[in-house]
Amino acid sequence: QQQVKQSPQSLIVQKGGISIINCAYENTAFDYFPWYQQFPGKGPALLIAIRPDVSEKKEGRFTISFNKSAKQFSLHIMDSQPGDSATYFCAAPGRNTGGFKTIFGAGTRLFVKA
Amino acid sequence: EAGVAQSPRYKIIEKRQSVAFWCNPISGHATLYWYQQILGQGPKLLIQFQNNGVVDDSQLPKDRFSAERLKGVDSTLKIQPAKLEDSAVYLCASSFFSSGRKNTGELFFGEGSRLTVL
Numbered sequence: 001q002q003q004v005k006q007s008p009q010s011l012i013v014q015k016g017g018i019s020i021i022n023c024a025y026e027n028t029a030f031d032y033f034p035w036y037q038q039f040p041g042k043g044p045a046l047l048i049a050i051r052p053d054v055s056e057k058k059e060g061r062f063t064i065s066f067n068k069s070a071k072q073f074s075l076h077i078m079d080s081q082p083g084d085s086a087t088y089f090c091a092a093p094g095r096n097t098g099g100f101k102t103i104f105g106a107g108t109r110l111f112v113k114a
Numbered sequence: 115e116a117g118v119a120q121s122p123r124y125k126i127i128e129k130r131q132s133v134a135f136w137c138n139p140i141s142g143h144a145t146l147y148w149y150q151q152i153l154g155q156g157p158k159l160l161i162q163f164q165n166n167g168v169v170d171d172s173q174l175p176k177d178r179f180s181a182e183r184l185k186g187v188d189s190t191l192k193i194q195p196a197k198l199e200d201s202a203v204y205l206c207a208s209s210f211f212s213s214g215r216k217n218t219g220e221l222f223f224g225e226g227s228r229l230t231v232l
Contacts, residue, residue: 006156032219043118043205043223044157089156096162096170102147102221104156 004092006105013112019077021108023090026071033066035075036089036104044089044104048075080112116140118224120206126230132194135227139187139208146183147221148191149205157205163189196231203228 005024013019025033034049050057050064050073057064063076077084087107093100119138127133139146144165149157160179162170165186174181178197183189193200203226209219 034220036221041225043207043225044221045223046220049219096172101159101162101170103159104149106156107154 004090004103004105006090006108008108009106010109011111013080013110015080015082015112015114017080017112019075019080019084019110019112021075021088021090021110022072023074023092023105024070024072025092027092027094030092030094032093033064033073034091034102035062035064036091038087038089038107047088077110080110082112082114085110085112118206118208118222120204120224120227122227123225124228124230126232127196129198129231130195132192133196133229134193135191135204135206135229137189137191137206137224139189139206140222143208143210143222144186145209146189147207147209148181148189149207149223151203151205151226153202160191160204193229196229198231201229201231 007022011019035047036044037047038044048059048062048064050066052068055066061078064073066073087109089107090105091102094103118140121136125133146163148160150160151157160174161181163183166183179193181191205223205226207221207223209221
């Protein structure tokens with residue numbers, strides 16, 4: 001069973017601090033690595049994604065760092081705000097008979113203290 | 115652009131009863147997914163459709179779960195009979211395309227249907 005391992009399970013950060021969430025994957029054939037953000041009572045929504053031909057992608061306060069040799073990628077949230085409090089999921093493609101499916105990590109619950 | 119629509123938002127049933135969830139994906143999205151999200155866990159893929167064909171149902175408990183996507187648009191997920199461990203949020207998602215050679219990206223999720231089995 002293909003897996004995506006995410007850590008930490010939960011994270012508490014002071015307002016203005018940096019939040020870092022890590023993810024490890026197994027299959028080297030993957031070519032798309034997204035992070036999804038989920039608020040209570042809502043479905044996950046794409047936050048930021050990276051393809052493995054680059055080592056870093058930045059969008060506003062959110063940055064993905066990608067380490068292909070280590071099969072790891074991480075999400076950095078700079079200047080964390082209380083509104084960032086949510087659950088974050090990394091995901092990676094896995095193969096199925098029809099092509100690709102998206103496998104999610106277990107999630108990281110982030111709480112930003114005001 | 116309208117998002118992924120799901121109904122009902124909430125459902126409470128007794129064990130051994132049946133329940134059905136409905137999903138209407140974003141117009142033009144060929145790929146539709148049903149995920150199960152148990153409290154405190156990440157979404158787990160139950161079934162993936164490409165148009166009206168099933169491409170992955172390897173984790174669907176077929177003795178009690180069934181799903182269909184008539185005409186390649188709307189989809190229904192049914193549970194019969196329900197067990198206590200089926201209590202979860204059932205998320206429907208769609209994507210524009212998921213080819214055999216390359217993952218083309220973003221999944222768009224609905225708000226989910228929360229099932230409580232008593």
